[in-house]
Amino acid sequence: MLFAKKADETPPGESTGPIVWRTEKRRIGDLVEWERNPRQLTEKQAADLEASLKKFGYVEEIVVNADGKSIIGGHMRKRVTLARALLNPEAMVDVRIPSRPLSEDEGIELAIRLNKNTGDWNYDALANDFDIVALKEWGFLEADLGMFSVAPTEKQPAPGGQGEFQQMTFVLHASQVAAVEHALEMAKGAGMGTDSANENSNGNALAGICQQWAMRRGSS
Numbered sequence: 001m002l003f004a005k006k007a008d009e010t011p012p013g014e015s016t017g018p019i020v021w022r023t024e025k026r027r028i029g030d031l032v033e034w035e036r037n038p039r040q041l042t043e044k045q046a047a048d049l050e051a052s053l054k055k056f057g058y059v060e061e062i063v064v065n066a067d068g069k070s071i072i073g074g075h076m077r078k079r080v081t082l083a084r085a086l087l088n089p090e091a092m093v094d095v096r097i098p099s100r101p102l103s104e105d106e107g108i109e110l111a112i113r114l115n116k117n118t119g120d121w122n123y124d125a126l127a128n129d130f131d132i133v134a135l136k137e138w139g140f141l142e143a144d145l146g147m148f149s150v151a152p153t154e155k156q157p158a159p160g161g162q163g164e165f166q167q168m169t170f171v172l173h174a175s176q177v178a179a180v181e182h183a184l185e186m187a188k189g190a191g192m193g194t195d196s197a198n199e200n201s202n203g204n205a206l207a208g209i210c211q212q213w214a215m216r217r218g219s220s
Contacts (some may be wrong), residue, residue, distance in 0.1 A: 020099040028078060029089025030069050031062060035105075048139035049076060050084045052158050057115060059086070061094045063114065066101040073114035157175055165198065183209060 028138050041049070058081070062074030071078060102110065126135060172180060184205045187193065192208030193201035 017100065019102070021096050022099070023094050024068065024097055025092040026064070026068060026095045027089065028062075028081060028087055028093045030071050030090050031064065031078050031095070033075050033078065034071055034111065037071075037111065039075060041076050041080070045139065046076075046080050046083075049080045050086065051137075053077070053081060053084075053086050059092055061096045063096045063110070065107060067097050068095070068097055071100070072107050072111050 058077075060074070060077065062078055063072045064070055065072060082089060087093070093144070184202055187209050188201055189207035190208075192205045194204060198204050198207075
């Protein structure tokens with residue numbers, strides 16, 4: 001059982017009070033994943049995690065409940081380690097175990113916090129002070145670093161014949177989103193959303209805004 005019983009089903013004192021953590025050894029193959037774990041990994045993230053594990057080894061302990069096997073934090077490390085045959089299922093690894101069983105509510109909260117409450121990055125500092133190629137090898141995306149990418153897509157049917165389309169991805173600060181959305185809506189309201197072979201109205205509107213800006217700058 002991953003979590004202790006709910007409060008109204010648990011004997012007094014069994015799932016209350018402060019929690020003290022200790023480190024013990026467990027067979028990695030015996031650790032049980034939480035079936036409701038909301039964390040997911042893309043293939044790239046799995047490859048990045050595998051590269052880290054291969055280079056630095058098993059650095060961060062898996063967090064389990066008081067039974068010593070039910071995983072609360074570290075599902076992906078265990079999954080990638082076994083799926084990519086980085087360790088034998090019989091291998092012993094360090095795990096963190098609480099001094100008392102965590103209730104369901106406590107376990108869910110901790111599982112989310114272990115993945116969410118990890119701070120944020122100063123992306124300007126990363127992009128300016130660190131090697132971009134290395135950062136990408138370590139798992140960052142161009143979009144994370146304030147860069148944008150242009151990727152060719154498959155040809156798609158368009159009025160008047162085949163047209164080749166490209167997708168561009170930009171990173172916006174939260175304070176910029178409303179202004180961009182407002183500008184796109186205004187442009188589409190002015191007829192820029194359907195004035196080319198592109199069926200994407202946002203793409204048409206953005207292209208129209210850029211063309212008008214460039215024309216005005218060129219004539220000034």
